[in-house]
Amino acid sequence: xxxxxxxxxxxxxTPAEPAPVSGRRPGDAGEPAVRVRNLHRxxxxxxxxLRGVDLDIAAGEFxxxxxxxxxxxxxxxxxxxxxxxxxxxxxxxxxxxxVSVVFQDSRLLPWKRVLDNVVFGLPAGDAVRRGKxxxxxxxxxxxxxxxxxxxxxxxxxxxxxxxxxxxxPRLLLADEPFGALDALTRIRMHTLLxxxxxxxxxxxxxxxxxxxxxxxxxxxxxxxxxxxxxxDVRVNLCHRSQADxxxxxxxxxxxxxxxxxxxxxxx
Amino acid sequence: xxxxxxxxTLSVGRPSTVDSGAPPLDARVVRRRLGPGRRxxxxxxxxxxxLLAAWAIGSKxxxxxxxxxxxxxxxxxAFQDQWADHDLLGDILASLERAGLGLAFGVLGGxxxxxxxxxxxxxxxxVDGPIQIKRSVPTxxxxxxxxxxxxxxxxxxxxxxxxxSMLPVYVNTHNGLRGIDGRYAELAETIxxxxxxxxxxxxxxxxxxxxxxxxxxxxxxxxxGLVVVEQFNATSGVGHMMTLAEEYxxxxxxxxxxxxxxxxxxxxxxxxxxxxxxxLGWRRTLEG
Numbered sequence: 001x002x003x004x005x006x007x008x009x010x011x012x013x014t015p016a017e018p019a020p021v022s023g024r025r026p027g028d029a030g031e032p033a034v035r036v037r038n039l040h041r042x043x044x045x046x047x048x049x050l051r052g053v054d055l056d057i058a059a060g061e062f063x064x065x066x067x068x069x070x071x072x073x074x075x076x077x078x079x080x081x082x083x084x085x086x087x088x089x090x091x092x093x094x095x096x097x098x099v100s101v102v103f104q105d106s107r108l109l110p111w112k113r114v115l116d117n118v119v120f121g122l123p124a125g126d127a128v129r130r131g132k133x134x135x136x137x138x139x140x141x142x143x144x145x146x147x148x149x150x151x152x153x154x155x156x157x158x159x160x161x162x163x164x165x166x167x168x169p170r171l172l173l174a175d176e177p178f179g180a181l182d183a184l185t186r187i188r189m190h191t192l193l194x195x196x197x198x199x200x201x202x203x204x205x206x207x208x209x210x211x212x213x214x215x216x217x218x219x220x221x222x223x224x225x226x227x228x229x230x231x232d233v234r235v236n237l238c239h240r241s242q243a244d245x246x247x248x249x250x251x252x253x254x255x256x257x258x259x260x261x262x263x264x265x266x267x
Numbered sequence: 268x269x270x271x272x273x274x275x276t277l278s279v280g281r282p283s284t285v286d287s288g289a290p291p292l293d294a295r296v297v298r299r300r301l302g303p304g305r306r307x308x309x310x311x312x313x314x315x316x317x318l319l320a321a322w323a324i325g326s327k328x329x330x331x332x333x334x335x336x337x338x339x340x341x342x343x344x345a346f347q348d349q350w351a352d353h354d355l356l357g358d359i360l361a362s363l364e365r366a367g368l369g370l371a372f373g374v375l376g377g378x379x380x381x382x383x384x385x386x387x388x389x390x391x392x393x394v395d396g397p398i399q400i401k402r403s404v405p406t407x408x409x410x411x412x413x414x415x416x417x418x419x420x421x422x423x424x425x426x427x428x429x430x431x432s433m434l435p436v437y438v439n440t441h442n443g444l445r446g447i448d449g450r451y452a453e454l455a456e457t458i459x460x461x462x463x464x465x466x467x468x469x470x471x472x473x474x475x476x477x478x479x480x481x482x483x484x485x486x487x488x489x490x491x492g493l494v495v496v497e498q499f500n501a502t503s504g505v506g507h508m509m510t511l512a513e514e515y516x517x518x519x520x521x522x523x524x525x526x527x528x529x530x531x532x533x534x535x536x537x538x539x540x541x542x543x544x545x546x547l548g549w550r551r552t553l554e555g
Contacts, residue, residue: 081457101457107450111472111549120468121458147549167458 032056033203039091041075049075051227060201064214067224073207081173096170104176106156108148115144118163134162154185172202211254337519345519361503369428370489377436385444406431419500428492435484443477479543486535
């Protein structure tokens with residue numbers, strides 16, 4: 001397993017390093033896509049944000065990460081994305097080579113048209129064809145030539161999803177991707193994201209503050225509390241909706257673990 | 268209403284009870300527009316045409332005496348005379364060559380320095396200080412030094428114009444570059460592109476609004492520089508023509524020179540603004 005010391009993330013991309021996960025063989029079926037062990041991260045010397053996180057995500061598994069603000073959800077996601085250069089800490093991380101990140105803001109470059117944003121950074125060749133296909137998949141066929149500011153918030157986020165998926169990631173990291181959308185758009189985006197993930201089967205880590213969203217979307221919900229994994233619950237719903245009889249108890253359990261009292265839930 | 272079947276549609280369409288006694292007026296406050304509003308056709312030409320008209324009417328009515336400012340038609344005659352007998356076209360081309368070459372070197376230099384100092388901390392520490400010091404020394408004050416270094420020929424003139432037009436490009440491009448949202452850099456990192464592609468697709472387009480603003484200042488600066496350097500031992504150029512006119516007391520020819528400089532500046536600025544509108548189509552601003 002790649003050992004991570006200091007601010008470096010042990011991404012297995014560097015050829016000099018040994019196999020990132022101990023005993024990993026190419027094509028090993030049971031191998032988790034993400035493996036995190038004893039991850040510590042702190043923004044200054046005294047206060048630790050992550051205090052020993054252990055986490056496995058299986059290939060194709062959809063994991064939602066919830067927790068109160070400031071519990072390090074985003075810190076964990078950024079560590080997996082390799083974006084935590086200036087953060088102190090140690091621990092072991094192994095992630096696939098192909099990682100895509102979806103941010104809360106769509107982060108489309110305003111000076112590139114939608115299609116150019118989607119294929120941004122892809123090697124030429126069939127990039128345009130794949131980009132168009134990805135846009136069609138997220139329901140934006142015909143908007144290839146639009147400027148980002150001409151799209152609605154939901155459409156911008158769809159374009160950003162297309163930009164992530166066209167890279168065929170083995171791991172999709174999403175940091176509150178629907179946080180800035182209105183409630184109706186959000187419901188549509190939930191359906192779209194599930195559909196896309198079932199089609200492309202990346203492992204997914206979705207950071208959200210919305211317990212309902214976590215339950216409806218994820219195969220597993222992980223609760224971060226005090227810098228460690230406080231709960232790790234498999235979601236077993238027959239239908240992915242709030243109408244499922246399993247929904248309410250799970251929601252109550254998670255909210256309680258988040259410190260929301262029953263009275264507050266009822267209100 | 269517990270079961271879905273019990274959901275009743277309470278009202279369809281618009282509410283029927285509008286107070287029948289109320290006058291059917293638009294009782295809203297229609298807001299005053301705060302932005303500049305719609306584009307005016309040929310807006311670019313309105314100001315200059317008004318100025319020209321004021322000049323013509325003033326001269327005709329005798330409000331502007333010819334000793335103060337030559338009348339437009341006399342300037343036109345002087346223009347014709349210079350064009351036919353004194354190779355005005357050659358002077359104009361010589362001036363344009365100087366200003367154009369100086370501007371090109373200045374813009375190139377300013378852009379390269381701005382990208383160097385905007386993207387690397389080492390570059391910034393080496394480049395930014397000297398440039399800020401240079402900013403506080405007027406380039407025109409350096410001309411005697413340049414004369415000593417480069418002589419009084421074409422080189423000195425082009426170096427002066429280049430230096431004078433480099434500064435606004437540097438300052439505004441650097442500013443635009445540093446103003447690029449850091450989140451775009453983060454996105455580029457997650458996408459895994461190299462530094463070259465980052466510069467091409469994120470840095471340069473992001474700094475373009477600043478660069479173009481700098482370019483507008485640079486164009487006018489280069490003409491300012493032109494006016495000054497052409498007083499130094501020029502044997503051709505609009506400035507040369509004006510120096511001669513000054514010696515012979517030909518006010519009308521002086522005004523011809525001034526008008527040519529003005530037209531240069533006006534057209535060059537218009538060209539940059541047109542380019543701005545073309546290239547910055549992605550922006551949503553008051554410009555509209």
